[in-house]
Amino acid sequence: MSEVESGATPQVGVIMGSRSDWETMSAAAAELDRFGVAHECRVVSAHRTPAWLTEYAESAEKRGLRVIIAGAGGAAHLPGMVASQTLLPVLGVPVQSRTLNGLDSLLSIVQMPGGIPVGxxxxxxxxxxxxxxxxxxxxxxxxxxxxAKxxxxxxxxxxxxxxxxxxGVEPPLPPTAIDSAEGGKR
Structure with missing residues (x-):
């Protein structure tokens, strides 16, 4: 349910460093759709569009966003750069790369300096x-x-x-059934 489909103000920004990251980041959009959360999806490159990155991050809260999900591969600077320019929670998604299977992206995103939190x-x-x-x-x-959802x-x-x-194996019992089977003794 992007803002275009719902007409609602997006609450979540799903951003990625390049169009090729959509293969990964579409999973975030699909989950937000499933829960009916209005969101926007944009390409915002930390290296190729730094002015657009700043504009996006600085205007996000005023536009109604409450959380930003930022996916990036390789050097993966996007989540940290966005987090440095907004007070909104930023959730970083390492995109799998051909070179190191995404380990490079993971390490880049997780190793933020103190004071620039990225989940x-x-x-x-x-x-x-x-x-x-x-x-x-x-x-x-x-x-x-x-x-409730x-x-x-x-x-x-x-x-x-x-x-x-x-x-050929019994399914596991829920904890309440285990308690009952044991006579309530645990």
Missing amino acids: TLAIGKAGARNAALLAIRILALQDSQLA LQAFVTEQTASVLNEGLA
């Missing part, structure tokens, strides 16, 4: 998805409807794991 997630699509879920958790602190997601995810048995 760094895992490399690749899992990191992008988790960045969106973390942004949703941040927003849910002030939004009870979003918190998040709780339903967690409950569904838990049930899925508990009901997912192995062939």
Whole structure:
């Protein structure tokens, strides 16, 4: 549900260093869509468009953004540069690179100097998805409807794991069933 689709003011900015990062960062957008969180997606290069980066970061809060998810590969300066120019939470997603499989990106994003916090997630699509879920958790602190959707997601995810048995093996019991089976003794 980008701002174009919903007409709502975006709460989350999903930015990336180049168009090629969209393959990874689309996982963040998809998760935000699933929860109905209005967001915007932009290419903002720390190296090729530094003035645009500054304008984006400095105007983000005034435009209604509450969290920024920044994905970058290689030198991966985008998350740190954005964090240095806004008070909004910045979540960094290392994009997998051909050279070092994203380890270079991870180390670049996670090694911020003191005073420039960037919440760094895992490399690749899992990191992008988790960045969106973390942004949703941040927003849910002030939004009870979003918190209810998040709780339903967690409950569904838990049930899925508990009901997912192995062939020929009993599925695991939930903690309350274990307590009952043991006569309430733990």
